[in-house]
Amino acid sequence: MQFPGSCDEQDALHACSLSGEARMVWHEERDLGDVDAVVVPGGFSYGDYLRAGAIARFSPAMEAVAEFAAAGGPVLGICNGFQVLCECGLLPGALLPNEGIRFVCRQLDLIAGRASSPFLSGIDEGDRLSVPVKHAFGRFFAPPGQLEELARDDRIAFRYAPGQNPNGSAADIAGVVNEAGNVLGLMPHPEHAVDALTGSTDGLRIFSGAASVAA
Amino acid sequence: MKARVLIRPKEGILDPQGKAVERALPALGFERVSHVRIGRLVELETETPDELDALCEKLLANPLIEDYEVELL
Numbered sequence: 001m002q003f004p005g006s007c008d009e010q011d012a013l014h015a016c017s018l019s020g021e022a023r024m025v026w027h028e029e030r031d032l033g034d035v036d037a038v039v040v041p042g043g044f045s046y047g048d049y050l051r052a053g054a055i056a057r058f059s060p061a062m063e064a065v066a067e068f069a070a071a072g073g074p075v076l077g078i079c080n081g082f083q084v085l086c087e088c089g090l091l092p093g094a095l096l097p098n099e100g101i102r103f104v105c106r107q108l109d110l111i112a113g114r115a116s117s118p119f120l121s122g123i124d125e126g127d128r129l130s131v132p133v134k135h136a137f138g139r140f141f142a143p144p145g146q147l148e149e150l151a152r153d154d155r156i157a158f159r160y161a162p163g164q165n166p167n168g169s170a171a172d173i174a175g176v177v178n179e180a181g182n183v184l185g186l187m188p189h190p191e192h193a194v195d196a197l198t199g200s201t202d203g204l205r206i207f208s209g210a211a212s213v214a215a
Numbered sequence: 216m217k218a219r220v221l222i223r224p225k226e227g228i229l230d231p232q233g234k235a236v237e238r239a240l241p242a243l244g245f246e247r248v249s250h251v252r253i254g255r256l257v258e259l260e261t262e263t264p265d266e267l268d269a270l271c272e273k274l275l276a277n278p279l280i281e282d283y284e285v286e287l288l
Contacts, residue, residue, distance in 0.1 A: 050255075051277055058274075087277065094280045101231040141228070141280060168229070 001038065001065070001081070003027045003045035003056050008078065008191060012041040015191040018204060019211035027059040036214035037074040037118070038065050040081030042135075042189060052095065052137045053083030062088060074118040074210050075183045079135055082175075082185035091178055091185045092150065093142035098135070099168025105134040107199060109161035110174050110188060114154040117181040118213040119206045129158070129202035131193040133166050133174075138187040140169040140176070147171055157184055216264050217288040222276045223254030254281075 002009040002024050009024060016022035016039060025032060027045075032038065045056035056062060062084065069075045069090050077085035085091040098104060112120065112127040123129070142150060147170055150156055157175035165172045167187070175186035190203025224230045230252050237251040257275055261267065267285045276283040 050275070054274065054277070094277055096228065096280060097231050099229060099231060101235050139229075143279065 001025045001027065001040050001061055003043070003059060005044040005047050006041050006080070007043035008041040008080075008189065009043070011189075011191040011194075012039045012078065015039075015194045015203065015207045018194055019208040020214070025061055027056070027061045030060040030064055032061075032064045032068055035068075035073075037076070037210045038068060039191075040065065040075065040077040040084055041191070042079030042081060045080055045084060048080070048137075051083075051087070053080060053085075053087040056080075056084045057088035066090060069178070069183050072180065072182050074213070076119055076206070076210070077183070077185045078189055078191060079138070079187055082187055083137065085183060085185050090183050091176060092146055092155075093140055093176065095135075095137050095187070096139040096141050097137050098139055098166070103134070103136040104138070104166040105132070106166065107132045108164045108166060108188070110158040111161050112158055113156040115157040115177045115181065115184075116154065117157065117177045117184050118210045119184045120157060120177075120209055121213050122205050122209040128161065129190075129193075129205065130200040131188045131190050131203050133188045135167070135187060138167040138169065140167075140173040140187070142170060147173075150176060153179070155179070155181075158186065158188070216262070217258070217260050218264060218267060219286040219288060220257040220259070220267070220271055220275055221254060221284045221286070222257065222271075222281050223252055223283075225280055225282050228280055 159172040193200040193203030
């Protein structure tokens with residue numbers, strides 16, 4: 001997907017094309033065609049006016065994504081894409097300004113949770129992935145009760161490794177899935193960790209996981 | 216009809232922006248200021264003020280993390 005203000009869509013497209021065929025969907029497209037999975041990329045959709053992700057959810061393409069997700073289609077939201085998916089109610093919680101106020105940009109480790117999702121099909125609980133984060137609004141928040149529920153229902157996909165929480169996220173949460181598991185939101189950027197040249201290929205496991213389920 | 220919508224972080228939610236402003240104040244000699252919270256003010260004109268609550272719930276505020284107040288002018 002590409003919104004006005006997206007900035008990670010090319011890397012997302014590249015990451016997808018390493019695991020299968022991929023094409024860009026412009027935000028005005030109402031028809032996704034016969035895609036097997038959708039990636040809502042990072043950036044600053046619609047300038048992030050009002051709140052990060054708040055406007056993007058009303059785009060025609062996001063309406064199509066919501067229908068695709070409701071029908072069980074795998075949807076991955078990364079960073080701003082995670083914010084968009086929370087804003088449109090496909091994922092629980094919200095992403096608040098980082099606790100330390102600053103924009104954070106660094107490589108860190110994620111620990112896989114027990115969540116079940118097509119994107120996690122090649123990843124086991126406890127696996128460690130090295131991927132970068134880069135965001136100002138990444139502090140995951142869920143109201144009291146819902147956090148416990150997410151943990152109990154095995155919906156926490158990734159936590160930041162102990163001591164590496166970059167933004168004050170509740171329970172070190174870096175990524176969650178919806179109830180059915182087909183929608184995954186991640187604050188870190190697996191699409192920037194698909195080539196040894198940039199230090200890690202761990203992110204590729206998320207894209208190839210979804211591709212192997214679709215195949 | 217003109218309306219103002221005041222949106223602010225829910226009580227209990229950490230507001231780093233407010234904290235940053237609060238920490239800057241003593242350096243300027245304002246020593247006795249605390250509990251700074253930062254929100255947004257939206258001004259608009261509408262012919263259907265009945266819809267304002269729905270509009271706030273759906274777009275202007277995220278009810279999970281923000282409270283809002285509508286003031287008709």
